[in-house]
Amino acid sequence: GGLSGARLSRLRVRYDGDGGPASCVLKARRDALCKSFGLAREALFFREHAGGLVEQGLAPRVYHSHGSMEAGEKWILMEDLSEAVQSGYYFGNHSPLNWGKDLSALTATTPSTIEDVLQLSFRFAARFHARFWCASEMRDRQWVRGSDWWRGENRADFEAAEARWKETWAKAKERDEDIQWPVSVTAVLDAACGKLGWEAGKSSSPPLCSSFSSD
Numbered sequence: 001g002g003l004s005g006a007r008l009s010r011l012r013v014r015y016d017g018d019g020g021p022a023s024c025v026l027k028a029r030r031d032a033l034c035k036s037f038g039l040a041r042e043a044l045f046f047r048e049h050a051g052g053l054v055e056q057g058l059a060p061r062v063y064h065s066h067g068s069m070e071a072g073e074k075w076i077l078m079e080d081l082s083e084a085v086q087s088g089y090y091f092g093n094h095s096p097l098n099w100g101k102d103l104s105a106l107t108a109t110t111p112s113t114i115e116d117v118l119q120l121s122f123r124f125a126a127r128f129h130a131r132f133w134c135a136s137e138m139r140d141r142q143w144v145r146g147s148d149w150w151r152g153e154n155r156a157d158f159e160a161a162e163a164r165w166k167e168t169w170a171k172a173k174e175r176d177e178d179i180q181w182p183v184s185v186t187a188v189l190d191a192a193c194g195k196l197g198w199e200a201g202k203s204s205s206p207p208l209c210s211s212f213s214s215d
Helices: 032-036 041-055 087-094 114-132 136-140 155-174 183-194 198-203
Strands: 007-012 023-030 062-068 073-079
Touching (some): 041 062, 041 114, 087 114, 155 198
Antiparallel strands (some): 007 023, 062 073
8 A cells, every 4th residue: 555554455356147357456444543644535535536537547446435534444445457567666766665676577568768657647647636626526525635724724724734844845955965956946836835824825716726635
């Protein structure tokens, strides 16, 4: 489950009568951290919104999905995509998820460059988030992160999150010896920080406009 802590299991399936996929994947988690971090929202998202995304090739096919924010549990029975190549493999062994893996062998069937993978990934992400950008339907989904801010609720939580982001960006800029930030990136993020604020969000149209994040 990446760094989410969820357990992934590949299930071999036998059918009585009409057939179906030979295998599927079950992603599940139930514990205190799942509850405190609201990780059940991933399952709730798939339950309510995956259909249209599957048709556009933006999400795996989901056969069943259950999530409970109150119980801190989720399980998602989804399409087995183990024959595909993970885009993360093309970025080398810098990620802990790639440690100990033969990345050359894993990417041999689908040779590509990091630049090509990045371009494809950003286009994919843009199409996905465009579906939910400023989507008023998400405002009333209690499980969507930030939906309470969009409704004008929990100002203190918003301002705490705002302060954490500003502090994180300030510390990142101080690491000039480690990271050479392009001037354009610095300008964009500085401008974004300058536009943050509860009142600014309320006055935007629609208010506190955002895209969707499942985790």
